Amino acid sequence: MKRIVLASLLALSACGAPPKAEVTDAVVHLPLAAGRPGVAYFTVKGGAKEAQLTSVSSPQVIRVELHDNVMEGGVMKMTPLSAGVTVPAGGTVEFKAGGKHAMLYDIRPDLKQGDKLTLSFAYADGAKIEAEAQIKPRGEAAGHNH
Ligand SMILES: [Cu+2]
Numbered sequence: 001m002k003r004i005v006l007a008s009l010l011a012l013s014a015c016g017a018p019p020k021a022e023v024t025d026a027v028v029h030l031p032l033a034a035g036r037p038g039v040a041y042f043t044v045k046g047g048a049k050e051a052q053l054t055s056v057s058s059p060q061v062i063r064v065e066l067h068d069n070v071m072e073g074g075v076m077k078m079t080p081l082s083a084g085v086t087v088p089a090g091g092t093v094e095f096k097a098g099g100k101h102a103m104l105y106d107i108r109p110d111l112k113q114g115d116k117l118t119l120s121f122a123y124a125d126g127a128k129i130e131a132e133a134q135i136k137p138r139g140e141a142a143g144h145n146h
Contacts, residue, residue: 019090021047021123026133028117030107038104040064040119040133041095046087052124053093054084060117062106069099084124113137 026042038061044053056064066081076098085100087093095101102119111117113135121129 018048019046021045021051021087021127021129023119023121023129023131026119026131028104028107028133028135030111030113030135030138032138034109038107040102040104040117041097042102042119042131042133044085044087044093044095044121046089046091046093048089050089051087051127052084053087053121054124055122056102057120057122058104058118059120060108060111061104063104064119065103065105067101067103069101111135 022045024043024045026040028040029038031038040056053066056066058064066085067078068081069076070079071077081100085093093100107117115135117133117135119131119133121131123129
């Protein structure tokens with residue numbers, strides 16, 4: 001038994017470092033009109049173990065919610081991902097237009113295109129990952145239903 005574990009550890013190290021849990025390609029689209037929510041897209045990469053991403057927050061946003069877009073009777077409907085999202089070991093979960101996304105309610109009003117917004121990703125096991133999101137021009141989130 002011990003030998004099998006050792007062998008698989010060796011196999012892992014043979015192909016380089018184990019997968020690292022991280023968040024990449026984070027962007028934020030400011031709302032077109034004040035008082036409306038903005039939206040964030042990003043890529044979540046799994047580490048050596050499967051993990052449950054439970055929530056996202058930001059010091060520059062009052063409230064962040066994780067949503068998914070699901071087709072229901074030919075209509076796109078947003079549903080809250082209240083249990084979070086499972087990130088497979090070494091896998092990738094994409095948050096992108098038309099799919100999963102993070103909704104940003106009450107973004108600090110002085111933020112503008114070209115600024116950075118800090119997103120903090122919290123996992124069920126207590127782990128936290130921070131990512132800097134680049135703020136994109138207003139209006140690029142067109143087609144996103146709220
Ligand atoms: Cu949404």
